[in-house]
Amino acid sequence: MSQRTVAIFVDAGFFNRIFAKKVDPEMAMDPSELAKKMWHYWVKHVDRKNGESLYRIYYYDCPPLKVKAHHPITDQMIDFAKSDITQYKTRLHEALMRQPYVACRMGHLSTTDSEWGFIRKDKTHNFKKIIRGEVDPKEINPDYVSLRPRQKGVDMKLGVDITSVVLKKLANKIILISGDSDFVPAAKLARIEGAHFILDAMGRNVKGDLAEHIDGLKTFARNLKSYPDIA
Template sequence: MQKRGIDFRQSDTFKWMNVFLEELKKRRKIALRMGELSDEFAHFSISPDVVKQLFLGKKELANIREDDFTISFSQKGVDMKIGIDIASLAYKKQVDQIILISGDSDFVPAAKLTRREGIDFILDPLWASIKPNLHEHIDGLRSNWKKLPAVSPQTEETQEH
């Protein structure tokens, strides 16, 4: 396998996300909380399916391909900041509806608090599936933004599912 750098800023996903975030910033009554990705914790992981194939002898190490890996980034502290914002809005009765764009079940406590305060809590997970415990504590589930086809960040080719 040839070693090479990958500039994720050139990916269709990165470009789409920037357009999406710029559109959000232009909207009324939008609070956008952005984290920063840490290069320190970025890493590539081999797909669990590929690991299973290796252990079962269905795949050889020599046959590992670039698309057998995914990259993982970490960001810290953003969930807490959003949770505090949600709690503040709910307790001060400054809103009658909160729409959260996320699918992270770390927001279950914020969703529960919001609903206890009589505020509608709508979730837009951008077409991702969410865990049942999060679904249980929301008032609505909507994905209003255009769904992108799944792409490989390494090749930017549409993957077959």
Template structure:
């Protein structure tokens, strides 16, 4: 049987949030270590016995660098000097040093000035806040940050999948995302004879996306078990979870 060539496409806005909740909920890990763990997760989608990796495409946006006023404290925040900005820049640098990884950057739009919680818990829950179940005085201002919208990421991801498939650079596509906007890319990949596998990180696949993929595969279940037992997920060989969609 001929060996397959695999291309992996990672929607960072989706993947980073869920993956860090599993492996670094306290946000204490160094960017270089997190980058290694992310890469090890992605590479588990490649069967070394019968498949070769073409490339891992990682889609994200550079961090904010503008100045705004905090909605609670009213103090000015210079995002270019923030810990989050420095951390994300170092993470991007570390990822680009990993084998086969190509970082594809969009940009952030802050026109709407939407704010949200960095980490959610029983206090920092937007729905509870709206219902009046949480006293606003209990909110930690350091857990409140601007939530800009990504621009250009989905378009680049869809175009790259199309290009890789049409140029026959890979015949198996792994998409790590939960966004139904990628249905056209999934359709085209399958029409061109490529297998299209979705890793929704254990989330329910909504909309038309479930109808236009060849299967679901994720590796998050072992990470959850390891966290529950106090172990670090990446040091144990994860057991992947397959679910075939008819």
């Protein structure tokens, strides 16, 4: 493989939390527009001027919640299948699948291992500040509180796909957008097989052994506050 072919692997739970907070903190953007901005961020990792080409973008997430549960603040029964959050995430997944070269790889949500938390954090909706008594619980907006089950199967799919792409010589440059040290085995194998392994930790500190088994760090997250509009 003479020219550099790039495969991009996106840990959605990690990427969305940082990207959306900077680009669309109020969740006011249409999902199709957000999907385009996400795609344009990812393809920045492909250096076309120096002959690189994109093989595929793998996006790892879980389907939205579709269970019923009592809200911890209002005590109202919530049907998450009909919630605005579920509808928004469903539309986002559909929009992403329409983007060029994108493959959405879905895990599943645990029905037993879950807890309530904030959808987006701000000065008021911050668990640590509430514990310290710096925020009046009455100021909490119930719409900012949601059930947050743990994802299952996502990390495994991501690791297996990196291994498969590298061993089949489908790409010789791997971009991983994540901050999870669980991907150390996949990173080590990619480098042993001769692929370059670049990590985009979105400006966050790299945890664990992952920093020792990559060929470099590269991110465009610092420019997200002034992210340009896309026609």
